[in-house]
Amino acid sequence: MRRSTTRRLVSALATAAVITAGLALPMSTASAQTGSATGYASQNGGTTGGAGGQTVRATTGTQIHQALCDRPSTSTPIVIEVQGTITHGNTSKVSGPGCETADGVIELKKISNVTIVGTGSGAVFDQVGIHIRESRNIIIQNVTVRNVKKSGSPTSNGGDAIGMEKDVRNVWVDHVTLEASGGESEGYDGLFDMKNNTQYVTLSYSILRNSGRGGLVGSSESDLSNGHVTFHHNLYENIDSRAPLLRGGIGHMYNNHYVDLHKSGINSRAGARAKVENNYFEDSRDVLGTFYTNERGSWEVRGNVFDNVTWSSQGDKNYPAGPDPRSTTSVSIPYSYQLDDAGCVPEMLGRIAGAGKGNRVSDGDCEAQEPVDPDPTDPTDPTDPDPVDPDPTDPPEGVNLSIGAGADGSGKGGGTSYGNVVDGDMGTYWSPSGSTGRISVKWGSDVTVSSVVIREASGAEGNIGSWRLVDHDTGAVLATGTGAGVITFGPTSLRKINFEITSSNGTPRVAEFETYA
Structure with a gap:
């Protein structure tokens, strides 16, 4: 059921992060x-x-x-x-x-x-x-x-x-x-x-699988005395619903992998508030929202990936958060924790979640490369409009919002810096630590962006192959295509935008990642 994709875990030691740096290994059996x-x-x-x-x-x-x-x-x-x-x-x-x-x-x-x-x-x-x-x-x-x-x-x-x-x-x-x-x-x-x-x-x-019901917090709409519950680094697989069902109280869900949820996933209702961060939702339906009641809950969403997720229409007793999940509340978390990139989660949990895995854990330092779209220009795929203008010399009108913004990414090649893509200087650049990777521009508050210009450094023209442009906080794909240039899409309010290079013709060198309203 899962898409045939390749995921690579990227950190200081690349895939070794899962074997050594990324995991504490106390022993093979507890x-x-x-x-x-x-x-x-x-x-x-x-x-x-x-x-x-x-x-x-x-x-x-x-x-x-x-x-x-x-x-x-x-x-x-x-x-x-x-x-x-x-x-x-x-x-x-x-x-x-x-x-x-x-x-x-x-x-x-x-x-x-x-x-x-x-x-x-x-x-x-x-x-x-x-x-x-x-x-x-x-x-x-x-x-x-x-x-x-x-x-x-x-x-x-x-x-x-x-x-x-x-x-x-x-x-x-x-x-x-x-x-x-x-x-x-x-x-x-x-x-x-x-x-x-x-x-x-x-x-x-932990692993929860092959069940009609994953679990609940609160047995009825009047049982609201439960809460302060954390779900992290768990695999939910082949579950009908309740992943979990949260009535009242606060739930914190981060770095979980949800795959093959048949009816619904995180069901926040009866005044519940869910903080949903850096999870990977895959091949599932209605993974977040309020379902089967008009007593609605709320959610804060950041850094999640929605991979082949379908959403029902809103109606009586049915309030899905998608297809463009947005935060409806803000949840303050009192404890410290480290987030792995959502793209790392499926492969990581396949190695360490569940009983008999030596109680291994993540060090919270895993970064991910997104799956490669095998044909990003396929005209039969409505998600691939190929909206790139191959001529980057005619940028959109207005102010480049990237100047003065922050930047980060999945990794950087020697001698390069994330900040080089937002400094307005074509003589500096960022390169990924491998042939593919992610570079992001971020702001301290919401900005509206409707176009992007990706400029390659001198001597590296044509090295960028296929790519995805993603709203980091919601996981929504704004555009896909090939090559550098001007990228346009519908006006989107966001705080962080990712340019994910999923294939290349040489070492990519991004000199500027410009953003415009």
Whole structure:
């Protein structure tokens, strides 16, 4: 289903960024908890799980319950290292002062300071869900939870792979794989659900796939006590909807890859506010908006890529953000974080997201080259109007808005600078670190641009091959074509514009990247 494209990860060490500089490599298989909580789970006092407590090994669900129950109190820190397959047959209720457990579900109820981490050859919870209720400071890492059902047989946790409800605080779920084998009609519910006053949660470096419902934050339009949730570096694949459904509160979604979303994706409703940054949306429908209700939410969008995304028409109970997603709110984030380029995300997450990947993470320094359009001049492709004037000597009238603006890019060749394309000097230039790359002009506030002039340095004329001109914040493609020159398009309000060189006939040298109203 995915387009046949080539993506290259570009940073200081090019593709090696994913293997060395771009990833921390603690070990091939996790041994106890690794890393520190990120996103909103790092707030409200932080999330440390069972750090500092006893480490216990478990190969059955009953042993997990026993480890909880054997603690002196419900708050005594504990790290439970799990290996093997947890099933209904080996998950029984255990009683004790440190627990309230039940058969057929991993029950983390009225407890705190617990880490559950897969180790050794891995941990799989097969048809057994993980239920967190009235608990805080919980970490779940490096496990697979699959095929948890709410109807049929056997059932567990209301059909949620991981479910949180009633006064839950500070949960970090990291490097997990959550999967089903269908939707509600096949007996499954959500993969990652939060409701009834659940706050300060982060889901990171995880895979959610093959389900009708990715997950929700808030069980109804009146359940608005949830929020402060971060979703970053996750893969959502083959999901009908709820990626996630966000009711009320704040959600921060960055550097996720959404592919094959059938009905809708990020569904911000009932006053929710979503900050949606540097995600890659691919081969999907209605990936952002308010859906199935007139109680609308809002969103802030920046740096996302929309690759083969289709949008429905706005109507009653249907308010898609596209086809030209724009911010409808502003969301302030209280924690620090580093953004990878959206174009890096698919290949990166293919290497590091999910259980059994060594808990590897990005260093936030990955930059990307966009896919090459195999025929940018194809007249049958309505997105390729080839709007370039091959004669750059007759620029549009008016002031060059690039003078005094900022500039950055995907990488730069030796002796060149991003700023050289906005200095008004044809004697200076920028070259990419390879044969292709991105150069951008940016402003501190919105400007309206309707034409661009790309000028090549002396001696490099004709080196630029195919290119795309992109609104950086929305991912909208403004124009495509080949060669340098004058590029015109509909007036567009933006803060950053990308000129992405996707093929070349030699080393590109861009002397000036001029912009005009």
